Amino acid sequence: MALIDTINPLLTTGWAKGDAGWSLKDYEARGGYAQLKRILSSKMSQDDLIAEVKKSVLRGRGGAGFPTGLKWSFMPKAAPEKYVVCNTDEGEPGTFKDRDLLRFDPHSTIEGMIIAGYAVGAKRGYNYIHGEIFEIYQRFEEALDQARAAGYLGNNILGSDFSFDLFAHHGWGAYICGEETGLLESIEGKKGQPRFKPPFPANFGLYGKPTTINNTETFAAIPFILGMGGEAYLNLGKPNNGGTKLFSVSGHVNRPGNYEVPMGTPFAKLLEMAGGMRGGRKLKAVIPGGSSAPVLPADVVMECTMDYDSIAKAGSMLGSGAVIVMDETVCMVKALERLSYFYFEESCGQCTPCREGSGWLYRVVHRIEHGEGRPEDLDLLNRVTDNMMGKTICALADAAAFPVRSFIKHFKSEFEYHIEHKKCLVDPDVQRAGSGFFSASATAGTV
Amino acid sequence: MNNQYDMLSSESLRRIDREVAKYPADQKQSAVMAALVIAQDEKGWLAKETIAAVASYLGMAPIAAYEVASFYNMYDLNPVGKYKLTVCTNLPCALSGGVHAADYVKQKLGIDFNETTADGKFTLKEGECMGACGDAPVMLVNNKRMCSFMLPEQIDKLLAECK
Numbered sequence: 001m002a003l004i005d006t007i008n009p010l011l012t013t014g015w016a017k018g019d020a021g022w023s024l025k026d027y028e029a030r031g032g033y034a035q036l037k038r039i040l041s042s043k044m045s046q047d048d049l050i051a052e053v054k055k056s057v058l059r060g061r062g063g064a065g066f067p068t069g070l071k072w073s074f075m076p077k078a079a080p081e082k083y084v085v086c087n088t089d090e091g092e093p094g095t096f097k098d099r100d101l102l103r104f105d106p107h108s109t110i111e112g113m114i115i116a117g118y119a120v121g122a123k124r125g126y127n128y129i130h131g132e133i134f135e136i137y138q139r140f141e142e143a144l145d146q147a148r149a150a151g152y153l154g155n156n157i158l159g160s161d162f163s164f165d166l167f168a169h170h171g172w173g174a175y176i177c178g179e180e181t182g183l184l185e186s187i188e189g190k191k192g193q194p195r196f197k198p199p200f201p202a203n204f205g206l207y208g209k210p211t212t213i214n215n216t217e218t219f220a221a222i223p224f225i226l227g228m229g230g231e232a233y234l235n236l237g238k239p240n241n242g243g244t245k246l247f248s249v250s251g252h253v254n255r256p257g258n259y260e261v262p263m264g265t266p267f268a269k270l271l272e273m274a275g276g277m278r279g280g281r282k283l284k285a286v287i288p289g290g291s292s293a294p295v296l297p298a299d300v301v302m303e304c305t306m307d308y309d310s311i312a313k314a315g316s317m318l319g320s321g322a323v324i325v326m327d328e329t330v331c332m333v334k335a336l337e338r339l340s341y342f343y344f345e346e347s348c349g350q351c352t353p354c355r356e357g358s359g360w361l362y363r364v365v366h367r368i369e370h371g372e373g374r375p376e377d378l379d380l381l382n383r384v385t386d387n388m389m390g391k392t393i394c395a396l397a398d399a400a401a402f403p404v405r406s407f408i409k410h411f412k413s414e415f416e417y418h419i420e421h422k423k424c425l426v427d428p429d430v431q432r433a434g435s436g437f438f439s440a441s442a443t444a445g446t447v
Numbered sequence: 448m449n450n451q452y453d454m455l456s457s458e459s460l461r462r463i464d465r466e467v468a469k470y471p472a473d474q475k476q477s478a479v480m481a482a483l484v485i486a487q488d489e490k491g492w493l494a495k496e497t498i499a500a501v502a503s504y505l506g507m508a509p510i511a512a513y514e515v516a517s518f519y520n521m522y523d524l525n526p527v528g529k530y531k532l533t534v535c536t537n538l539p540c541a542l543s544g545g546v547h548a549a550d551y552v553k554q555k556l557g558i559d560f561n562e563t564t565a566d567g568k569f570t571l572k573e574g575e576c577m578g579a580c581g582d583a584p585v586m587l588v589n590n591k592r593m594c595s596f597m598l599p600e601q602i603d604k605l606l607a608e609c610k
Contacts, residue, residue, distance in 0.1 A: 090578040093537045099578050126469075131521055132577035134591040167469040172480055173520030175575060189476035189507070191518040207474060250539040250580035257581045291538060291576075322580070324539050338538045342575055348518075437544030437551075437584070437598060 008236060010224045010244045011217065012260045014105035022139065024146040027107035033152055035226040036111050039118060040160040046077075049119045053222065055230030057242035062087055062178075062215030063290065063319045065308045074202035075120040075210050083211040084117045084125035085187070085201075086219055089171050089178040091130055093291035093342060094322030097246040097258050098216035102129070102136050105220070106143035110166060112219030114152060115226070117164040120212050124165055127216075128183050131171035140168050175346035179394045180213045182348065193348045194394035215320075217246055237263030241307035245318075249274040251325035252281065252434065263307040270306055270323065278436065281327040285410070289319025291339050292399030294406030295332075316406070329434025331426045332411040333418050336403055337362070337369045343400030354397035357388040361404050368415060371422035378408055378415055451503040454496065459489045463504060475505045479515050483522055484590075492523040520575070521590045528563045528570035530609045533587040534597075536573055539580035548584035548597050549573065555606060568609065 014021055014030055027033070039049065054069030075082060086109060090098040101109060113125050129137040144166060147153045155163045169187050171177055177186045181195035184206050205211020221243060225233045234242040241263040247270055250256045254275025261270060267286070277283055283298040288306075294316040296304070304310050311318045326335065340362040347358045361384055364377050385401035392398075408415055417425045424431070433439065452460065466481035482501045487493050493516050502512035516522045523531070534549040549571075553559055556569050563570040579585045582595035586605070594605060 091576045093576040094539045094580055095576075096578050096580050096582075124471075130578050131519070131590075132574070132587060133579070133593065135593060169469070169477070170481060170484070171519070172484060172522060173575075174518060186480070187477055188474070189479040189505075189515065190511070191514050207471065248581060250583065251542040256543065256583070322539075324542070324580075326542060330542070335538055335541075338536070338541060342537055345575060432547075435542065435544035435547050437547035 007261045007265065008244060009260050010236070011101065011105075011108070011220055011246060012258070014108065015100070018104065022104055022106055022143070024107060024143070024150060027105065027111075031227065032107050032223070033111055033150075035223045036114055036118075036152065037158060039115060039226070040158050040162060043160075046119050046121065049115070049226075052226060052230045053119070056225045056233040057230075057237075057240060058218065058221055058225060058233070059242070059308060060215055061217035061221070061245065061320070063092065063292075063317075065318065068214060068218055071202070071214070072116065072119050072212055074200070075122075075212055076203065077121065079121075079210045081207075081209045082120060082122040083206040083209055084113055084120065084122045085180075085184070085206060085211055085213040086113055086125065086127040086216055087178065087180060087183055087213055088127055088129045088216045089183055090216070090320075091132075091175040091178055092320050092322060093339070094248060094250050094287065094324040095290050095320040096248045096250070097321065099130070099133050099136050100258050101216050101220050101246070102140050106140050107147065108220040108223055109216050110143060110147050110152070112222035113166055114157070114164050115222050116212060116214065116219060117166075118162055120210075122212070123163055124167075126167050126169050126187055126206070128169045128171060128177065128187060131173040134170070137168055137170045144168060174348075175342075176348045176394075176396060179396065182394065183213070184211065191348070193350045194396075196393050238305075238307050238309070241309060245306070245321050247306060247321045247323050249323045249325065252278045252327040252329075253325050254278050261306065264305045264310070267301050267304045267306055267323075271325070274325075277325075277327055279327075281329065281434075283325070284328045284330055285326045285332070287316075287322070287324040287326075287403075289317045290322035291324065291342065292395075292402055293317040293319045294402045295410060296406075297410045327434065329426065329430050331369075331424045331431055332407055332414045333365065333369045333424065334431070336407040337365045339403045340365045340400065343396065347396055347400070351392035351394075351397065353388045353391045354400065357384050357397060358400045360384050361400060365404070368418050371418070373415075373419035373422075375419060377419060378412070381405075381408060452500040454500050455486060455504070456489055459485050460504065463501075467505070476507050476511070479505055479507065479512055480519065483512065483516050487522060492526050526563075529568050531570045531572060531587075531589050533572040533574040533590070535575065535577050535579075535583070535585045537576045537580075539576075540583040540585055543583035544598065545584045548586070548602060551599055551602055552586075552606075555602070569606075 058068045059065040177192035182192040186192040201211040286301040344358040344362040349355045388397040463482045466478040470477035499509040502509040560573045584597040
């Protein structure tokens with residue numbers, strides 16, 4: 001889906017022509033690769049480059065929000081072999097921004113990765129692309145060929161003494177590979193099971209070498225930050241929440257899609273940009289940062305601004321910027337059941353609390369949804385999450401627990417109603433109508 | 448002399464070589480994911496012998512390749528129909544009809560998830576997030592082609608296209 005609306009577009013300036021504006025000549029025409037040229041011709045020092053990124057307060061766009069400049073500065077200077085890795089394994093339910101970034105403007109990510117390679121002293125990079133988006137992987141490969149042919153990749157880039165090459169690695173369907181060390185294992189040709197940390201990738205990364213891993217949107221922002229200056233970028237957003245951010249809005253809105261807005265934009269404004277609530281129905285709840293983020297009830301989220309600090313204060317996470325909008329036709333028990341199934345299905349199985357706990361959570365939510373819930377089940381669910389959170393190698397166990405705890409916390413009466421009455425508070429016909437599937441086409445058959 | 452990977456076509460081996468070249472010379476195993484996809488493209492699915500052939504070509508233990516093939520969702524370790532349809536039913540898609548789209552396909556084809564039609568034409572799978580929630584309902588055809596906004600009319604059209 002092409003971009004619909006923006007405020008102060010930056011990352012999405014190249015999206016205007018949709019699928020017709022992605023190639024190298026289009027990117028160069030809008031100022032692309034100018035920052036790489038400037039860095040190489042002025043022989044900018046690595047420290048100055050990292051300082052500029054730090055000034056922007058760019059925080060990792062993949063979900064954790066870790067300051068990018070700081071991450072880069074952790075890379076050991078002396079190591080002879082280092083890597084830059086981009087995480088485009090975008091499988092967090094609700095998130096679909098990186099797909100469009102690579103679809104409409106792959107070269108901004110490529111330029112950002114080359115610049116990162118220069119900053120941390122890496123000669124080789126990989127972009128790990130989500131398995132389900134093969135067409136995007138193909139486009140990225142084509143963009144890499146263009147960049148290589150133009151001398152932006154390879155030995156002695158643009159006649160300088162800096163060499164860097166970049167390759168695409170295609171995933172094949174495993175949510176856990178979005179976890180950075182699971183992703184590294186996957187590039188190494190193994191099961192994508194996360195590694196125990198420390199050591200962190202900056203010391204022990206791909207093939208055991210120092211590695212910087214950032215999200216696609218983070219890399220894509222780099223050329224723009226260097227173009228306008230770190231401070232100007234910071235000032236686009238809020239203090240400690242620099243710049244603009246892509247928000248993927250899905251669910252019960254009139255115009256689902258990606259929206260680029262400055263950090264700190266009110267949620268109400270984002271909702272309005274997405275065309276408001278579908279069918280004019282009432283907002284019930286929003287998951288503001290991808291399925292792993294705690295859900296927020298309508299009245300809470302309507303008071304939030306879209307930045308790391310405001311969403312955290314409200315008790316959730318900005319995460320990857322995936323905004324899942326739910327209206328009054330949604331049964332919260334059913335919604336949680338589907339999310340819990342997802343974490344059960346995608347748990348890699350190496351840590352017992354997650355492997356066993358994610359399945360346990362799903363089975364209990366499933367029985368509540370199917371009229372077999374017991375009065376003690378809500379306490380049981382919370383207790384199981386207590387024994388999962390913070391007790392595993394990676395954050396998938398926490399990601400499975402957050403929805404369970406927050407759904408029960410904010411919508412407890414719905415769960416209790418299910419358990420007591422063995423049916424849903426929301427009428428099944430109302431739920432069925434909510435998706436719009438059956439009303440979408442008058443000529444289509446019926447189920 | 449017969450190599451174990453003789454069962455793969457020279458075209459497939461050439462494609463695998465191109466993937467191997469992306470990685471450091473001592474890290475051939477990095478190409479195993481791509482190599483398994485290439486083998487699956489050629490054979491339709493991954494029999495144990497096919498996985499072993501890939502492992503042999505890359506100089507890795509067969510079990511290591513099998514671990515990869517069984518870990519990632521889109522490798523088919525059993526035969527599938529000519530067209531494998533995967534429908535995302537995760538929450539963001541479900542809010543815009545993902546589950547209903549799957550129900551619709553089930554009814555049209557007369558099969559449930561993980562079943563294949565009697566004529567061997569269609570296999571239906573339930574998918575997890577494909578990273579395209581704004582385009583819901585979303586379906587994948589044979590792992591590589593993504594179809595967006597799959598409302599009843601579009602599903603009818605897609606099924607008719609699959610000859």
